[in-house]
Structure formats: structure tokens, C-alpha cells
Amino acid sequence: MTPRAWQEVPRSKVERFSSIALAEAPEIAQKILTEIRQDYPYLQLVEDESGEPMALVGIRRAIEGFVRHLASGAAHPRVPPEVFQEFGRGEGLHGRSLDSLQAVYRLGVRLTWRRFAEIGQQVDIAAPAMYELAESGFEYLDGLVEQSVLGYAEAAARRASERLRLQRQLIDLLLVEPRGDSARTLAERAARVGWELPETIAVGVLMRPAREAVAPAVGQGILLEMESEQPRIVIPDPETAGRADTLRRATAGWSGA
Known part of the structure; x- marks a missing residue:
């Protein structure tokens, strides 16, 4: 994207847009989380140390990071990597695909853009600049997905490594002389790798x-x-x-x- 139209928006309007968007970021994030819970009730929402859903923290940080970069004039907003890698890592560790997570991200971008479009009208930012803002939002979405894929790949590698370790232990146990409780231990080890005795x-x-x-x-x-x-x-x-x-x-x- 060539952000020519956005760069031509008067500085005062950019600052006003950013000020409103940042102030509303917590509310927008909460609305997105509510929609996620309604549309994807099976998704597990992990809480952080403070008891706040990590998804809410991630959504809020993503919105705030995007808006701050717009305000600074940066062409490519930086994705906050840690929390979105953690989302991908969580899906990978539980053996799920990234399909639902990507659908959730698209939902979040769509709802955020809806509110940003309203703020753009309120601040009187020209349509070409808002079109560029929408394009930038979907580029940002690609960055969120990329970070989640990194976390997912890490978790998948960890799961594969753990499975190989457990499988090696199972083979070792199968090849030793049976002892008193070896049958129970063998059954437990087999179950952990999903192997039917x-x-x-x-x-x-x-x-x-x-x-x-x-x-x-x-x-x-x-x-x-x-x-x-x-x-x-x-x-x-x-x-x-x-x-x-x-x-x-x-x-x-x-x-x-």
C-alpha cells in the first residue's frame, strides 16, 4: 500500500482520530470479545495473572498499537508479537488448527474497522484516506496471523518432540523383562501416546x-x-x-x- 492519501490528512485530524480511537480501544476490544464468545463459544479463553482474559489484552494491545503507528506516520504498524504468538502456541499445544483463530482475527478487524469508519466520518477524514486505512488494517491482520503461525509451529514442534520422547520410553518398556507393576505402567505409557496395547x-x-x-x-x-x-x-x-x-x-x- 502507498499511504499517500493518509499522509495528506491534516495532522490535527490524524491526532483527533487517534485520540478518539485510543480512548475507545478498551470498549472496542470488549465488544469484539463479546462477539467472539457468541460466535465461537467453544474457544477457551485463558486468563492472565490479573484474571483478565488474554484475548481481551491482545485485542486491546493490537488496536492501540495500530492507532499509535498511524498517529506516528509509520507505513507498517508493528504487531505486538508476544501475545499473538501465545495464541498460536495455545492452539498448537492443544492439537487444534489455526482456522478458528484466523476467523476470530478477521472478525476483530471487521468490527474495529466498522468503528474506525464512524470515527473517520466524525473527524471528516476523506474517503480515499479511509480506504488506505482499511488496507493497512488487513496488512496488520496478516502480521497477527504470521505471529500466531510462529507460536503454532513452536508448539507443534514441542508436541512432536514430547511424543517422540514418550514413544521411546514405551519402546524401552516393551523390551525389558516384565516386573511387578510393569503391566500397569505399560498401559499408562501406551495411553499417553494413544497406542492400543x-x-x-x-x-x-x-x-x-x-x-x-x-x-x-x-x-x-x-x-x-x-x-x-x-x-x-x-x-x-x-x-x-x-x-x-x-x-x-x-x-x-x-x-x-
């Missing part, structure tokens, strides 16, 4: 075709631990029809026993 298992040790070889796509239900020099594989109910053929295709190029 089978009647029988087969265990294999793989030889890497190359040091940086990509893990074979062995399919759901088969445990694979790639951190060892010789990766270990645990196949539940190996006599299941078609399982041997699936494994043979998945491990093409690999050797082992």
Missing part, C-alpha cells in the same frame, strides 16, 4: 541406508524410534493381514532384522 508384537532393528536417511513411513500404530544408531521398530499384531506388505513397501532400501 496389542496381543502380540514383533520387534525389529533397522540399518540406515545413509546417515541422514528419512524415517520410513511405517503407518499408524507402528512404533518407530529413530534416535538410536540402529532404529528400533515395534509392530503390533504382526500377523494382521496386509501388514507385512505395508512394512516391506515402507522400508524399501532399508535392511534389518
